Amino acid sequence: MEIIKKAQAGSFESSDILILAEKPKDTKGRVIQLNSIVEKQYGEMILKTVSKVLDEFEVADIHLVIHDKGALTTVIQARMETVLLRASNNQKGTMY
Amino acid sequence: MKQKRRTMLYIPGNNPAMLIHGGTYGADSLLLDLEDSVALEQKDSARILVKNVLKNINFYDAEVCVRINHLDTPFGMEDLKEIIPLKPDAIRYPKTETIEDLKRLVTVMEEIEDQHEISHDEIKIHIMIETALGVQNVFEIAKLCHRLDAITIGGQDLTADMNIKSTKDGSGIDLARKMIVMAAKANKIDAIDTVFVDIDDEEGLRKETEKSKNLGFTGKAVINPRQIDIVHEVYTPTEQEIRKAYKIYKEFKKKRTEGIGVFAVDGKMVDAPVVARAKYTLELAHINLQEI
Amino acid sequence: MKNSLNRNIPEFINGIGKIAPFTGAWNKLKKGWMDEITISPPNKAKLPHQKKLTETLKEAIIKTSPKNGMTVSFHHHLRNGDFILVEAIKTLAGLGIKNITLASSSLNNSHSELIKYIKDGTITKIWTSGIRGELGKAISKGIMENPVVIHSHGGRVRAIHTGKISIDLCIIAASAADEEGNATGAVGKSAFGSLGYARIDSRYSKQVIVVTDNLVEFPCFPLSIQQNFVDYVVKVDSIGDPTKIASGTTRITKSPMDLRIAKLAADVIEKSGYFKNGFSFQVGAGGASLAVAKFIREKMLRKEIKGSFLLGGVTSYGVDMLNEGLFKTIFDVQSFDAQVSSSLYNNKNHIEISASLYANPYNCGCMTNKLDIVVLGALEVDIDFNVNVLTGSQGYLRGASGGHCDTASGAELTVVVCPSFRGRISTINKRVDTIVTPGESVDVIVTERGICVNPINVELEQELIKTGLNVRKIEDLQKEVEEIVGTPKPIEKTDKIVALIEYRDGTAIDVVRQLKAIE
Secondary structure (H helix, E strand, C coil): CCCCCCEEECCCCCCCEEEEEECCCCCCCEEEEEEECCHHHHHHHHHHHHHHHHHHCCCCCEEEEEEECCCCHHHHHHHHHHHHHHHCCCCCCCCC | CCCCCCEEEEEECCCHHHHHHHHHCCCCEEEEECCCCCCHHHHHHHHHHHHHHHHHCCCCCCEEEEECCCCCCCCHHHHHHHHHHHCCCEEEECCCCCHHHHHHHHHHHHHHHHHCCCCCCCCEEEEEECCHHHHHHHHHHHCCCCCEEEEEECHHHHHHHHCCCCCCCCHHHHHHHHHHHHHHHHCCCEEEECCCCCCCCHHHHHHHHHHHHHHCCCEEEECCHHHHHHHHHHHCCCHHHHHHHHHHHHHHHHHHHCCCCCEEECCEEECHHHHHHHHHHHHHCCCCHHHC | CECCCCCECCCEECCCEECCECCCCCCCHHHCCCCCCCCCCCCCCCCCCCCCEECCHHHHHHHCCCCCCCEEEECCCCHHHECHHHHHHHHHHHCCCCCEEEEECCCCHHHCCHHHHHHCCCEEEEEECEECHHHHHHHHHCCCCCCEEECEHHHHHHHHHCCCCCCCEEEEEECEECCCCCEEECCCCCCCECCCCCHHHHHHCCEEEEEECCECCCCCCCCCECHHHCCEEEECCCCECHHHHCCCCCCCCCCHHHHHHHHHHHHHHHHCCCCCCCCCEECCCCHHHHHHHHHHHHHHHHHCCCEEEEEEEECHHHHHHHHCCCEEEEEEEEECCHHHHHHHHHCCCEEECCHHHHHCCCCCCCHHHHCCEEEECCCEEECCCCEECCECCCCCECEECECHHHHHHHCCEEEEECCCEECCEECEECCCCCCCECHHHCCEEEECCEEEECCCCHHHHHHHHHCCCCECCHHHHHHHHHHHHCCCCCCCEEEEEEEEEECCCCCEEEEEEEECCCC
């Protein structure tokens, strides 16, 4: 899947996660900036979850900025899927 | 045992915090909403979130229903495609107005179910009557298919459709309520009353719930978990009522084996309608009729 | 060495001395007396008609001959609106005093400025029941050489009686006082109600200063603090911020989660066998713990049950129940809002009590010994029913021992209420970070996903299962929550001890270690 435009999904609300995605500028590969209120406890697990979704959708190049407010894995997966579909213009059943 | 639907808790489908705790409030039924509580730009986001939540979140004993968007919108079809495979207990269809509406929904659902080898009677359908046309057609719609299990009245949208003010006593939608109940009763399915928006007005909620119970509604939609206990209290028979119903039903079973149809309990005549009411009380109290 | 809860406790701590390990809630107390020797209160004489009033707090402090290494004490009845403690420390620092042992009955968000005075050596030891905010974070990161000692409300009294906390100067903020030092918190623009935590200080401190922003004509009553224990009296413009001390009334929470848990807890109490005429009751000051009172009140009205006394930690909800005739008496060691202060002043059945009468086990029977039902909160609990109310999920000191272990030990039925997880942090864990209340004192833990009964209560568990409540094994609940939130990486600590947690009998129930700095 190719990331062709900027997109975001999720929110700053408690138990949610806000994910901003765009094509990486001047670099290739996956650039991920994570900011989480449970960094110490779950930072690693969140990155693993994010990577897994990127693998599933076969995303090679992406720049992600993530603000996590203690979202559960299933919520992270959902928001990742949403942002990837939006950023690759592959969403279905939307206004766009 | 028949699914209890005394309370149906509405949960906005794009709200993770509310979704993950949805099953812990004791509501009989949950409505994960992809429709009116989700902003137009977030329809895709909510759909994917609800899909994930259906897969991974434990809702314990609650019935899990999903309100999809109408098939006339750009969202409805995709909602069904993503949600049906996860087999929620029911799909709630908003703004049902004609039998064509329902037929169309059923056709789409069956197509998707066939693709995923899901039988056609697993997932129930609940319809929402939210327009005057819907009210007019409710009798026809209600008898259309056997997987239709409940009818809800959407008070907010209905008053908008009718161009009237929404009043606390609900006088404007009184006829609509009664027609919906009648259609539900005629087909022996549930009728669920609309939401009571003033969360802080506990007395008001109790009064309205009592009124709707007396009209024949079998449950009420709630928008905040704080409303659940009050509605349950109204729908829970008292100790006295249960004891009386138990007595009547027990006697009824006994007399039935003896071939007697009408008899007396505590000096009062008991015939078929009395037995039916006793049965209903016992069901509300969640007592297994087989064990009596 | 390991204590009976399998926590690693050092045998000796510099600045504190030899440490006795916790061996069980009643092991030391069942003896019937205390081995430790008690110290005598100060021995003084004062001639009649002497002036106690000084112009400023500084003047009063100077008159008490402060010196290096002194212990200075305060009460925390002013909660987050306290102006006096920091002012006093600033003054002492200004006089060049160093190595102070600070013995405030608790510390909170209004005391963050103390960080500076810890770093510069003004304060080198702390005895308190709780620490919060920036101060808590700083201490958790290790700014102090000597570990802080955390005690319960009852334990503080014992510590003063035995001279472990040997108070040189105590400064008592009062919302009304007269020129002789009779003082109260029940009236005045900064009224805060009961002065329960200060009474022991007034009797045992070598020097006592009463500070008030409301000097009244002699005599000031009620005599919460008596003139025969007071050396100096100071009038200031303001002892604190009334809006943060005690304003209005305490509202019952509207959080659906807290209300749900509270309702379940009330159902447990109703079916426990302890909910009957003449029962005594204590709840927390907010959240789910206070909300239980709302549901219990409804059940009391419905079933026509009248209680005997309310204890605490009192909020206006308790006062309403007293006024409704649902309880005969309130025993008040701390008043949480303005309506409570007013009731304390006006209602003879609303009685102010000291920390000793409230919770000190070393006497002929404190109030917690007579408690039937208590509802407490928790930051986390473990599968042995131990409770942590002190350190948060990030490892910071952000709570208080307070009356938790005191009330839990005394109550016939101890109910702990908490959500099974908060955000992504599990509340039900295999092992809590810090034990404040031992599992043997906890009877039931109520969460929104299940009710767990301590296995020692075989009959209670059977009873509750029979009533159809969602009773589960705590190990199962812990596993379920871990699956929901995922297994977290533990917070890293160093070996340095930053706090010693004392059980109410003076033994060491746990320690808090320093947070490892992130590179």
